[in-house]
Amino acid sequence: MKFKRMCAVILIGVMCLASGCGKEEGKSKGDKGNRGNSGGDSYFDSVPAELEGTTVKFATWINHRANESAAVLDDFTNLTGIEVELVSITQSEYISKLTSLISAGQSPDVVVNNGEFPNILQVLQPLDGTKLDTSDSFWDQAVVKLGTIGGRPYLVNAKNSAWNMASPCVYYNNKIFEDNGITTPALYLAEGRWTLDNFYKCARELAQVCSEVGAGIETSAYFSTYASGMAKYDSATETFTSNLTDSAVTKVWQDMIKARENGSVKVNDEGGRHLFVSGKMGMIFTGAYGLRKYGWMNDMDINDLSFVTPPRADSGSEEVYGGSMFRSYGICKGASNADGAAYFLRYFLNADNYEESELYKNDEAAELYKKLSENQNYNNPVFDYGIMSLMATTSLPLYEIFPDLADCSSAQVTTALNAGANKLNSCITRANMIINDVKEQNKK
Incomplete structure (x- = not known):
């Protein structure tokens, strides 16, 4: 290993003499020294x-x-000599397939949590038993705190992460707005009038010209911005409780369903992104992944795609950002190369190791993504998807747990929430059992 690095250093020195290293012009981000900046x-x-x-x-x-x-x-392998193999598992079967691989003695090393907390804990090992030092300032301590159970850390993400999914935002089809003389969210924002009232006004105006519906709302994104989740997690006690009696939960649902009643919005787990991409809907409130170069909305003309921060709750409110979706990474139970995984995560997650032009759709998307990431509210993580998925049979569990919310009126919201309360409580009981089991299995 040391001999390999020495050869690499000699080779770089020769290349510097030949090409005039030290000059800024012509230097690309991929050059040695611009990657691997984690310390x-x-x-x-x-x-x-x-x-x-x-x-x-x-x-x-x-x-x-x-x-x-x-x-x-490739850079990671060139730097460390450690190869990387991708173990392909569909997102809908992620936990179940990992469980099978662990049972068969075929554990992968690196695992990603994308809304599957707390279920993801069952396939993870504590990180304090590996080379990964979670106290290092390289790691986002807010994520470490959320991912610590029974005093032992399981999940991390980098403070400067290339894979932090950030706070939600609003996307809109600029062409539809301009062709129909509808005031854009960007103009409302510039004038200090980007509020929920004007978000819904846009939706109503769009509904008059779009073939399907005016706008879409991804419920978890909306909830993380304007309320806490339907189930609430307390990281101090490491327990979930129902949040259905919170007046903000009722109000958020009433606002969304009023707009659904007048035909201007689609409300569900993912907000109808396919309708937005196909031009059948003009605006959507959803996660920041659509700002990524390889994220959602790739089939849209980039000249038609615009995006802004979430609207303020009302004209007298402060600028608002959504809660954390808790994108994080860990090391699998039974991993055969846990030490290699620790080095891999340190390199893979560091945004300094990526070409920025490969991360975001354009400069404007990069600017907004960074702003959303910096301002996301880790004190208001929303785990509704992860909780409801424990007892659901589909990948979109919201209306399976709360079926009455799918077609109730705004006046019936409280009744619809109460009708699903027992199912939600069953999900919460299961979630807390998972946490307690993990504590017991891995207590020091």
């Missing part, structure tokens, strides 16, 4: 020689060899 490349000097030639297996539904991560995976 500098010196951090990776500590990679043990015995890890060279080993493989880190990363369980994911994303083909990271065909997106913004492709060069990063």
